[in-house]
Amino acid sequence: MSGSVITISRQYGSGGRFVGRKLAEKLKIPFYDNELISMAAKESGFSESLFENAEKNTTYSLLYSLSMFGTSTGGMYGLPLSDKVFLIQSDIIKKVASQGPCVIVGRCADYVLRENKNVIHFFLYSDIEHRIARVIKYYNLEEKKAKETIEKTDKKRSAYYNYYTGERWGEMKNYHLSINTDSVGVENCAEILAKYADSFGTGEI
Numbered sequence: 001m002s003g004s005v006i007t008i009s010r011q012y013g014s015g016g017r018f019v020g021r022k023l024a025e026k027l028k029i030p031f032y033d034n035e036l037i038s039m040a041a042k043e044s045g046f047s048e049s050l051f052e053n054a055e056k057n058t059t060y061s062l063l064y065s066l067s068m069f070g071t072s073t074g075g076m077y078g079l080p081l082s083d084k085v086f087l088i089q090s091d092i093i094k095k096v097a098s099q100g101p102c103v104i105v106g107r108c109a110d111y112v113l114r115e116n117k118n119v120i121h122f123f124l125y126s127d128i129e130h131r132i133a134r135v136i137k138y139y140n141l142e143e144k145k146a147k148e149t150i151e152k153t154d155k156k157r158s159a160y161y162n163y164y165t166g167e168r169w170g171e172m173k174n175y176h177l178s179i180n181t182d183s184v185g186v187e188n189c190a191e192i193l194a195k196y197a198d199s200f201g202t203g204e205i
Helices: 016-027 035-044 048-052 062-069 081-098 128-139 143-165 181-199
Strands: 005-010 103-105 119-125 177-180
Touching: 005 016, 016 103, 016 181, 035 048, 035 081, 048 081, 081 103, 119 181, 128 143, 177 181
Parallel strands: 005 103, 005 119, 119 177
Antiparallel strands: none
């Protein structure tokens, strides 16, 4: 492998998390998804739920802030709480990336590491029928609820990404490669990304 850090952005229900984990296993490098939440909470002393809900809320109310922090942390001063959470999470992403090759899923990692040359950015998407089927299978939701969850989650991810990066979530120019996971399946998708990583930086102009 070229020794690259890999970021994976994905539509909800596209199988991106499963692809990312399989990719990390194939390349024998660390995998970071929910692990970033625990790391950010531990280092900051903030509640894990703040980081879990980061993509769901780009702003926080006074009552929500007080319920999470109380009145002694200074969380109500300076930057908005949502911005503090984003910056703390970004620092964790930069930290794990500095430690060597790894796979990082979501959390605007492609933007956070945009100035790092040896980072590969992938975007995974899928058609709505396959996404609904995955959500029903893995999250035990009824079809109607699964579709609603997909639509709401993607909308929130897009708003969060657009708000903090000034870029459009899923826009082709922000990624090295975008793949429809339905066309190849999760296992083959991981294999394709692994081969891409092995060849990264070897192309000629």
